[in-house]
Amino acid sequence: MExxxxxxxxxxxxAQSHIWNHIFNFINSMSLxxxxxxxIPETIYNYGQPMPLSKLIASLQIHPSKSSFIHRLMRILIHSGFFATKNVANNELEVGYVLTDSSMLLLKDNPLSVTPFLLAMLDPIFTKPWHQLSPWFRNDDATPFQTEHGIIFFEFFSREPKFNNLYNDAMASDARLVCNLLLDDKxxxxxxxxxxxxxxxxxxxxLAKAIAKxxxxxxxxxxxxPHVVAGFEFEGTENLKYVGGDMFEAIPPSNAILLKFK
Structure with missing residues (x-):
């Protein structure tokens, strides 16, 4: 019995641990x-060697009252695999922070940086609709995005140039990384x-520019x-052109259709 x-x-x-893990999983995304x-990725990278906590805190533009919380933030991000620690040179008792392969992709100057994608996907414009998931199941809206914002995704971005640019930058950053892999000789x-x-x-x-080249x-x-390709018509080349339209109505005829992110 015992x-x-x-x-x-x-x-x-x-069971409780499983539930808690999913309840608080958003902390990983928001900490990142x-x-x-x-x-923080740029700060550690520019330091050029394992960066002690004290140096990191001194280099960040934060309020002095929040200094003690940087250690907690870094613990979460180390646990998630975005940073690691190494011994500081000439001091075996002190450790410093270093980048991992993942955080290298968060450097804004990295040609393959995924930071624009991260900032777009974690913007409230994209995260708030998830709070509407259960109401969406009870209404006839096309998506939770429409439930939250009152209009469909593409119509929203056609009206909001700021967020249209945010989304386009996100897709472009993802495409650059895909290009690097897809156009490999392999x-x-x-x-x-x-x-x-x-x-x-x-x-x-x-992506299409890289393929055409x-x-x-x-x-x-x-x-x-149309609002996405507007203004890009003049950036075409002899074997690249921009066409606006609705893929649910008609797609220009071709030998092959590429769907990178759907």
Missing amino acids: LQSEMQAAKLLK KCAVDLS YKGVFEGLESLVDVGGGTGT SFPQLECIVFDQ
């Missing part, structure tokens, strides 16, 4: 956004034999909402 009671207690604790907002063969390609939802054309014989089309 063993059964212990097993039941263990199950309850495991905070680190980016405070330029994968280039997927484009061989094609005469035309349309990048559906191609945004400002980051690598394959001059391939006619490429960047196809997206």
Whole structure:
């Protein structure tokens, strides 16, 4: 009887831990956004060696009353794998913070930086609709985004240039990283034999531009909402052009359709 009671207690604790883990999982995302907002990755990178906590605090633009909380923030981010610690040179008792492969991608000057994507996806414009998920199941709105903001996603961004630019920057940063992998010699063969390609939802054309440059014989089309491609028509080349439209109505004819992020 006592063993059964212990097993039941263990199950309850495991179940509670599972629930708590999901309740507070948002802390990881928001802590990461905070680190980016405070330029912590750049600060550590520019230091050039393992950076002691005292040096990090002194380098950040924060209120003095918040200094003690940086250690807590860094503990969360170390646990999540975004930073690590190493011994400080000539001092085996002191440790300093260093970047990991993940935080290297958060450096704003890194050509493959995913920071614009992070800042867009964690902006309240995108996070608030998740609070409308249960109401959305009870109404006839197309998406929780519409439930929160009153209009559909694409209409919202056509009216709000600031957030349209935020979203386009996010998609462009993601596309740059994809380009780096997709156009590697190992994968280039997927484009061989094609005469035309349309990048559906191609945004400002980051990915299509790279493909068109690598394959001059391939006619490429960047196809997206009219407000997205507006102003980019003159950035086309001999084998790249921008076309505005609705993919749910018609897509320009081509040998291949590229859907990078849907």
